[in-house]
Amino acid sequence: MEEVPTTVLCGERCHLGEGPTYDAATDTAWWFDILERRLFEARLDTGRTTIHSLDVMGSALGRIDAHRQLLVADDGLYIREPADGRMSLYHPLEADNSATRSNDARVHPSGTFWIGTMGRQAEQGLGAIYALHRGELSRLYEHITIPNAICFSPDGAVGYFADTRENALFRVDLDAATGLPRGAPAALITRRGDGGIDGAVVDADGLIWNARWGGGCIDVYSPQGEHLRSLRVPARQASCPAFIGQDLSRLLVTSAWQGMAEEAKRADPDRGRTFVLDVAARGRPEPDVKLAMD
Template identity: 60%
Template structure:
């Protein structure tokens, strides 16, 4: 069933804490390493990876040699980054990158975008045109050591996330305002059917990054809408929570109880007047939304 949302009422006000004062040109791809109580997020355009130790509040910005947009934890020492050239292992201690798989090496006009790990360890990630060219994006799965194209001709692939039991996958095409659902093999994380439209977004802004909570609600950042929307697995808009920045880009649950949400934002495409009207543009926040998440799965590099 496809649900079309009416423009929502004013989002509920929620407590928000400024995590990072630095403004990201294009903040995206937040991830949380529960073992280290450390959050990570990217400034895609400026080629930076931000590391925040939540217990102490210490934040470090790591320069990257390439544009990157998302990561997954491999183990205590390594991360798998989604970059403009493909997938790369990053050694956390040294920052050294090692190529794992090239992706779209013949397409200089595309870059990486959204990603999330399936409960079975398969890593879904996406590409898109650098200028959001229509149909230039693809969603891939990194499964059993191979990169597998799943869905092609997506303009701005976003909102990749999974039901807690791994039987459902979700993603959006921001350009079309459509959120999709697809039934998955819960072990492999690969599709069992073609995706169907779950929800059509109405009102201001567009569907951006998303994460599911422990109950299976889909929490989606609304770029240009200054809010997080929560959708049920049936496609109903059930909650809307205000965020401090207009161009909210992606959430992830953080903290020992996974009871707060880290939210990134961006100032990409804003002129001086728009930035002045949005004083928190590009900053990163912790928000209490009254929901609990769960630990993000680690990506599996080899065979299942």
């Protein structure tokens, strides 16, 4: 396990920290505590973190423009205005199924937003992955238990996603102009042993940076699925990474204490906190969500 310089960005413990993203225009990191319905806003230039209470169970967001975000929640997609926190429903998402909620999501270089859903109790096969392409929501994959690791190659020609329950990361060819599949997904990585494949992000060189839930680390893989590095995270249940900073060289990592017994909590004093790893990466900025044709 490789050690890199690591700091605590936010000491507030997340029950289920997830969905980190970074807005380079404002030097602001965003992430969620899904189960406690909280949205975190960290201004990196000032070091100030604000916690916003939500009326919905949010799990991810993408920037639309300087004045709007698209927030993914358990019953739909909401347009949120960061200036005052106002939210309005943009599109329902499994709103007629109270057994499911949203989970992992990420924006494709084309502006198409991939979004995962899952059972609230992680019921087998209850989840799915959707694509919001120019305002139209379509279901790409069904019968997924815990959708995670949604991310894309720098040129947009390859997509990745995982089912954490199966502990497998899948690769699929995409139309780079639309972010939609051009073929069937195939397993690229199947883990055995300590920890599960959770959230992931791809850097400018195409390397996949994957949080290992239960393994307390970030694993780095080549586009061919070769394991290159394992970087220690101070919390056992690392959940999702995002590149941050003006040069996108550092890695924000969320974590969680969901499902931990008291003994496990005592053994994991930094559980649920949010970290920054100085990894000297060549990160990529997150694309904006496109809601309609330009």
